[in-house]
Amino acid sequence: MNRMYIWCVLLLLVGCQQPTVYVYTENLDAQQQAQLDLALSAQRLPYKYTQLSVPREFGDATLMLSEDKILTEQTEILAGIMQRLGYQPEIKYTTAANHFYNHGNIGFYLKAPSEEDEISLPNRVFTTHCDEDKFNGLMVTFTEKHAEFVLPGGTPVSLKWDYLYGYLVIYYKNYSQTYSHSTPYVSTPFGEKPTDTYRYTIRVNQPSWLNCSLQIVYMD
Structure with a gap:
């Protein structure tokens, strides 16, 4: 019984460590948002929309990667999503000390220009x-x-x-x-x-x- 319990806990811990895409958007119109939703649902990583604004110093399309674990294939897929929406993505890196973007987590920042x-x-x-x-x-x-x-x-x-x-x-x-x-x-x-x-x-x-x-x- 104890072995079975430990195995279940290990499985839960592995699941918690699965890389996640944290999505920040600003000023997207309904069509752009629908295209983004469809594209994100088609890629393999789990993703979560945040309620925070895109940092002022970021460009219109930015991918934030963790230096401790870079997922090249998934990054290329996310960059392709930005490009299909008409943006040129910029890659930024953060250190492993930033717990939010370690273990392969990715920040996805996209903002459309306002008037x-x-x-x-x-x-x-x-x-x-x-x-x-x-x-x-x-x-x-x-x-x-x-x-x-x-x-x-x-x-x-x-x-x-x-x-x-x-x-x-x-x-x-x-x-x-x-x-x-x-x-x-x-x-x-x-x-x-x-x-x-x-x-x-x-x-x-x-x-x-x-x-x-x-x-x-x-x-x-």
């Missing part, structure tokens, strides 16, 4: 984290329809832009560069300051100055 998000584009930003240092610090001014780059030497270049599925898109000839938005704090001589940061998501062959992120630092 407030769509009108929050700064009038002026500067290039940063460029592939080539010589393009860092270029000024980019946004008008209603164009992004005006001022290249080294003062040459102006005007490109059309749009805001699609929560991403800033700047068009160049027959292709485009896409940027994900976040609001990290950065170190300055005057302490930590908030930013609007648009991180480029792909590397283009040319022009090299599109392989730069865009940022404005708010100095109060």
Whole structure:
């Protein structure tokens, strides 16, 4: 009898340790929510919706993985769900000290842009984290329809832009560069300051100055 009891307890403990997907969503419309529900029910891991907001510093689509146990196949499936909904997922990692995301648990964060998000584009930003240092610090001014780059030497270049599925898109000839938005704090001589940061998501062959992120630092 004791052996049978111990075996049942062990089975329960194994079940409790099964990795779970914790789902955070914001601003999804009814169609997006229905698509997400269907896609999550079709994948193998159990999942739970939370009532918490997506952290402000996260992009529109983020997967949070635990460093102690990374489930590659399941992560790829969850990333594919985000992509089919029109988002480009970003992967973040947390340490095993965070008990919420250990043993393979995964955080699934998805937020659709709100009307407030769509009108929050700064009038002026500067290039940063460029592939080539010589393009860092270029000024980019946004008008209603164009992004005006001022290249080294003062040459102006005007490109059309749009805001699609929560991403800033700047068009160049027959292709485009896409940027994900976040609001990290950065170190300055005057302490930590908030930013609007648009991180480029792909590397283009040319022009090299599109392989730069865009940022404005708010100095109060």
